[in-house]
Amino acid sequence: VATNLDRGGRRPAVRLLLLVCLQLAALPAAAAKWKDPTPAEKQIVEDASKGLVGAVYLEKESESLGDRYRVYVRAKILSTTGYDVATVDSIAQDARAIEGRTVGPTGKVTELAKKDVMSRTVLKAAGWTIKRKGFTMPALEPGCFIEYSYEEPGAFGSESGFHTEILFQDRYPVLRQEVRTPRQFPFSSTMRNMKGVQIKLSEEGNRFLYSASDAPAVVVEPYGLPPGERAASLVFGYVFSEIGGVGPEEYWAKVTELALAETVSSEMAKPSKLQKVLAGIPPATDPAERIGGLYRWVQTNIKNREVLKAGETEPRGGWKPNDDAADTLSRGSGTSADLTILFLSLLRADGWKSRVVYTADREYRYFRPEIPSVFQLSGIVVEISDARLKNPMYASFEHPMLPFGLLPWNRIGVTGWAVDLEKKSGTAQPIPGPPAEQSAVHTVWKIRMDENGDGRVERARRMSGLRAFEIRAPIWSEGLDTWEKQAREGYPKDPIPGELESLRFENLEAPEKELLDTAISMRKGLGASLPGFRLTVTPVRLAAMRNVFVKSSRDESIQFPFPFVYEDAFEIEAPEGFAPDTLPDPAERKTAAGIYRISAEKGEGARITVRRRFELLRPSGGREMYGAFRTLFETAEREDEGYTVVFRKPAPAGGKKP
């Protein structure tokens, strides 16, 4: 990441006439309205080995004129799968100068007719109507060239905002891309180079030119990077006049002082208003227990308005906004941020040192302190870094079903911006996640088989950490009825179809405890008959791991939400008259990503127990780790789907010898 922060500088004004002349001379589409294909471009053909599939962008040019944004695009269609490159949707309703043409493989030119530019209502509600324009180019054929241009109002057109990211990679390769901005421009810019794409900055008269060439197409991978991190991009952050055009360090220092710390500090409640609450929370000698008590008090006594329980509604007349933590306390409800600030207030009043950590949402993007834009941040968590604790602890109020010390997966394993409210200073702070063993599912499956290969299955699970939260959160929001209904509908569609007879939870709304559930079901086809009066049972198919890493290679890193452990014991009882026959050998596979183990043993009577343990110890890794993830999941899937135990019964009189 390279940041260029001269954009908001107070450069002396140049003479208006010169400025206008320079700008006019360099408008990308105005220089020459359309460009004929060059001989070299005519030679470009679909070639998967070169990444040329479907279509290729020959040129993408855009220029901000401060209050307007011009776009010019030229592409070649290589096959019918690339036709989508010729459709442009969701440009501003007041966009103008929308023009385009298609140059056929034989040179025939077909213009985009004005009446073929469509206008649609994207959304109409609450007295607002949002409209957008779009078009699709005419006369498409493999081998044709398309080019179009348009101009939208705003510094970056319809994408304008305080934080704007211009991607330098697309669904198809981009041979050349250029972005121009005025030197006098109220935005900082940061180049985020990815996947070999280097965005270069140069000066061009009174403008800055950002350019890159030969950017490969973006490919979306399973468990890959968040959408906001997949492509090389140019990031513009609005420079507020109070902060000015300064380097990232100074930017964050000023933003922290003037906005991030101030916002929270000004909303904290005075300790005197919290004494009654503090007095009602049982004292504890263990610091973590005391702090946990404060956390639980907020979680259980203050309703989170943003995550209502299924069936709850807002009060008549709507929620009244809280001005500060005292309001939150008196009204007994607030947003996640309100609850966080009340908790911070309680910590301070109770004498605990803490910081507020602003975070990005890892589901969409990472926080990068090199980028001077506060709009990367979308959530807050609390770090309790008191010297009386062995290690810093973290707390989040994003969901009422989060226990103390557990953060949602999208806030862990990445860097946040920690703000010391007393010093009004900030620092980049990695937020750790829990180890695999703390997000575990331990399951005992009691299976009673019949001769047809069907089985009655009693499943008892113990879930902890984020695995338990994954169950609790949707049940909280959608209701247990809905969960059970979906489970009932899901059982028949399972690879081993079945009918759910009963489902029971314990500790469902006690997030500090392990979540227990017991399900009883009938499953069809869990076993199959085998020549020789044998019955095979493949029990781990009930909980088989799925391997999504089936491609031979991978372009980007691997990102699982969090590490976890699955431990399962399958206790199989044979049908009457059958006895255990053969057991498979144990298997184990360790890779840099985790461990898989499976084994079988004979139990009491006609029982066989299969034990399987899967540990994803490393939830993320670079592309060089792909083999480790692939081997781990491939092994797990293969063994889970194929690990077969055999029961046998004596041949009937006169039957074939077993």
Next chain:
Amino acid sequence: MPRASRFRVVAAAALLFAAPAARAARAPDWVLRARGTTVAPALLEARPAPDAVALWSQRIVTAAAGSGSTRLYEREAIRILTAAGTSEGTFTAHYDDDSKVSVEGAWTLHADGTAEELDLDDAVTVQLAHPEYFTDEHQMAFRPPRLAPGEIAAYALSRKSRRDVYQWLVPLQRTIPVAAQEVAIDLPDGWRHSWRLSRVPEGYAGALSGEGGAKASYPFGPQRGLPSEDAAPPSVDLAATMEISVLPPAGEFSQFAFRSWNDVAAWFQRKSLPARRDAGTDPVAAGADPRLAAATWVQEKIRYVAVEVGEGGYVPREPALVTRRLYGDCKDKSFLLLALLGKRGIEAFPVLTRARSAGWIDPEFPSPIQFNHLILAVRVPAKTGLPAEIMLSDGPAVLFDATDAWTPWGRIPGELQGSRGLVVRANGGELMDFPFAPPTVNRMERVVEGSLSETGSLTAEVVEKTDGALGERALYQSWTPQQRTDVFAGYAADHVTGSRASDVSFSHLEERSTPMEARFKISAPGFLRRTGGLVLLPVTPFSVAPDRVLRGGERRSPINLGVPARYELKTRLKLPYGHVSDGLPDPVEAENAWALYRLVVTEEAGHILARELYEVRKPLVPTSELAAWKSFEAAVAKGSGARAVIMTKPAS
């Protein structure tokens, strides 16, 4: 409506409904009365239990004597039973430039008897358009305020009909149960109406069709919710629907009244006149078969882009414009082909139709609203024997869907096989049944040839040939080479766990008239499973056995098997050196009127050979035959997971 678009509007609505504006209000009397509706216990006994129940549903068909426009008024009160049921309180309605929806109000009747009314500004509207599928259809969604389980959501709205259509389809059954409902007719004096029930509603013993005057009321008793079941026909084929035609007085608005299929054909004939023009310069190179040449040109060159605004929804564009743009929708492509065939002296007729997945076309209800697609019937001089051939009243013709880029001349896409269509001619219309292609055309043949190593791994080549309705050419053509490779990697791993696919190649990917072949190699360590002294060999990797149909016992819908088709798997697996079979699975054969399944496993010269066959003969298994289907499935289950036992060859 595209599913994604529906999600978009509902998602947008959900965001806005987070805090809808509301005001305390008195609910209309009909809502208060609905609260007292007795819900028959049988309605709530369904499994899974319903999340909501419609206490009262009223639809009133009206017309204005002066303008001729007709309106359908809807009133509905729904009791929310569970948290999930609150989504049933999100009401939707759609309209376009020719029709309108006016919401009169939406109310929540709380458990304490108080009511709140939605501020109608909070209704959310989205136009369901994209540059490549541009329609003037708007979807509106709204939800009464602060709705919770146990409470009643109610709304009243009216829909103005498209100006060309005086007909309404009023469903009497839906996914949630309906406790009581009425369909009322309230027309100006001198107007009449006719009606018909597509299916018999539950508990109904009256006539199934009739005619009436300007005023009428049709009450219907409790209706259970329609279940959502796998492999079921489309829901419109399961629900009882009241088909209503508004009949103006003689001589008034006669062009809007459809009493016969000839009326519908005449309507479309009028609408399509502007498109019955010359295509301009003939772009099609001469070919030995002029029909094939023209049809293929349109398939290959004209991209599917639908611009359906106003009359564009049902009026085709001039062929010359389509030729210039090289894009168009089904009507545009069909009329361009019609023009190109006309240049060659070949007669063709537009055929209004819809895919089977959109529901059966009711032959007793002549109406344009039953159609959403257009294809052609191309006259042929004599019978051809082609699967797409139909016999018109005055000779044979071949159906052709120019919109489908990869179904060759002489065949129709699987979705249209077994459907119906209205052949539009200048002097009337002919409603025709479309043929199913036989299983010899709709077929898939999979061959797995491989060898097993002593360590238990399998290396094999898989060749899959597909044709007809099972043809996968369109799918592969829509993917890039990398996507195709990725798909096969996933496909192989799904069928043989832990396997890796490589060397993906295709034959006849471009040649419409030849079955397409996909070919790939797999390597699968651990394919042979050792358990103790036994070595187990799955004999049908890449099985073609049908999926189980779920909830056989409680099922209420027929089982939809698709189209008559033949699926065949042949495997030939070479045993590891020094191994022989110790036991082969018994042969399996199951057969009934709807399907055939067969598995035979043999050993031959060190190879295990398996031949699996699944053939669909009749595509719809009626509910009265579910027991027969279950026993068929039980047999199939034995075959599809069959394993042989192999062992080291004993010393001689």
